[in-house]
Amino acid sequence: MSQSKILVTLGTVAAILMMCMFTVSQTEKAIKFQLGEIVKSDYQPGLHFKLPFINNVKKFDSRILTMDSKPERFLTAEKKNVIVDSFVKWRIGDVNTFYTAVGGDQMQANIRLDQVIKDALRSEFSRREIKQLVSTDRGLIRETLVKNTALIAKSLGMEIVDVQVKRIDLPNEVSNSVFLRMEAERERVAREFRSQGSEAAERIRADADKQREIILANAYRDAEVLKGEGDAKSAEIYAQAFGKDVEFFNFYRSLNAYKETFKQPGDIMVLDADSDFFKYFKKQK
Numbered sequence: 001m002s003q004s005k006i007l008v009t010l011g012t013v014a015a016i017l018m019m020c021m022f023t024v025s026q027t028e029k030a031i032k033f034q035l036g037e038i039v040k041s042d043y044q045p046g047l048h049f050k051l052p053f054i055n056n057v058k059k060f061d062s063r064i065l066t067m068d069s070k071p072e073r074f075l076t077a078e079k080k081n082v083i084v085d086s087f088v089k090w091r092i093g094d095v096n097t098f099y100t101a102v103g104g105d106q107m108q109a110n111i112r113l114d115q116v117i118k119d120a121l122r123s124e125f126s127r128r129e130i131k132q133l134v135s136t137d138r139g140l141i142r143e144t145l146v147k148n149t150a151l152i153a154k155s156l157g158m159e160i161v162d163v164q165v166k167r168i169d170l171p172n173e174v175s176n177s178v179f180l181r182m183e184a185e186r187e188r189v190a191r192e193f194r195s196q197g198s199e200a201a202e203r204i205r206a207d208a209d210k211q212r213e214i215i216l217a218n219a220y221r222d223a224e225v226l227k228g229e230g231d232a233k234s235a236e237i238y239a240q241a242f243g244k245d246v247e248f249f250n251f252y253r254s255l256n257a258y259k260e261t262f263k264q265p266g267d268i269m270v271l272d273a274d275s276d277f278f279k280y281f282k283k284q285k
Contacts, residue, residue, distance in 0.1 A: 019052040029062045029095040031104075041096040060104055064091045064161055067110045071169075072118055074125040082130065083169040088117055089162040090153065098157025112156055117163060120148045130170070138165055 024030045024043045031041045032048075033056050050057060071085040090113060092098050102108040124141055125133065145163040153160045241249060 016052060020049055021047060022050060022057050023047050024059065027061065027063050028059045029092055030057055030059045031095055031099055032057050038096060038099070041099075058099070058104060060092055060095055060098070061106075062092055062095075064089050065106065067113055067117075069114055069117065071167075072121070073171075074122050076125055076133065077127060077129045080130055081171050082125065082133065083167075083171060084121060084125070084165060085167040085169070086117065086121065086163065086165045088113060088160065089164075090158050090160050092157060093154060093159035094157045096157065097155070101156045109156065109158060113153065113158060116149050116152050117145070120145050120163075121165075123148070133168055141165060 022030070024045050026045045028045075029041070030043045030048075032039050032043075032050055034051075034054055039055070067088045067090065069086050069088070071083050073081050074084055076082055098104060098109070102112060124144055142163055142165070146160050149160055149163070
C-alpha cells in the first residue's frame with residue numbers, strides 16, 4: 001500500500017473517531033439523541049462517545065443566567081399603581097425537561113419564566129399597601145417569590161436561584177399625593193417628639209430647681225450650725241480671756257471703742273471729763 005493511501009486511511013479513521021467522541025465541560029449540560037429521540041442526558045463533565053450519523057449531541061449552558069425583566073405596573077392592596085423593576089437568577093435544573101418544555105431555547109425559557117414571575121409579583125403586591133412595600137424588608141418578598149415559583153420553574157426544567165426587586169417606583173400621578181401624606185405623617189411624628197421633649201425638659205428643670213432649693217437649704221442650715229458653733233466657741237474663749245485679766249480686757253475694749261469712735265479726722269465727741277469712756281486717758285496714780 002502506498003504512503004498516500006496509508007495517510008488517507010489514517011485520516012479517515014481519525015475523522016471517524018472524532019465523530020464518535022464529544023466532550024462536556026464543567027459549565028455545560030448535554031443531551032444525546034438517537035434518530036431525533038432523547039436517549040441520555042445525565043452526562044458528567046469529561047469525554048463521552050456516540051455513534052456517527054445515528055447519534056447527535058446538543059449542549060446547553062449550565063451556569064447561572066440572568067433574566068432582567070422590563071419594569072411592570074402592578075396594583076397594590078389600596079388599588080394604587082406601582083412600577084416594579086426586577087430580575088431573576090436561574091439555571092437549568094433538568095436538561096431533559098428543559099429541552100422538552102421550551103425546546104432548549106434560552107429566549108423561550110425567559111419568556112415563560114417572565115410570565116411566571118410577573119404573576120407571582122402581582123399576587124404579592126396585591127396583598128400589600130404602598131407604605132408596606134416601601135418599609136417592609138424585601139427579603140421577605142424574595143423568599144415568597146422563590147418559594148411560589150419553584151414548582152412551576154421545575155416543570156420547565158429550570159431552577160430559580162434568586163428573585164430580586166430592584167426598584168419600586170410610583171407613577172407621577174400617585175407620587176405627589178403619597179409624598180404629601182408621608183410628609184404630613186413625618187411632621188406629625190416630629191411634633192409628637194418635640195412635645196415629648198418639651199415635657200421631659202420641664203420635668204428636668206423642675207427637678208433641678210427642687211434639688212437646688214434643697215442644696216441651698218441644707219447649705220444654709222449647715223452654715224448656721226457652724227456659725228453658731230463658732231460664736232459659742234468665740235464666747236467661750238472671750239469669757240476665759242476676760243476671767244484671766246479683767247483690767248487688760250477692759251483696756252483692750254476701750255482701745256477698740258476709741259478706734260471705732262474716731263475713725264475720721266474730724267470726728268468729735270462731747271462728754272464729761274469724768275466719764276468712764278476716758279478712763280484710760282487719765283493719769284493713773
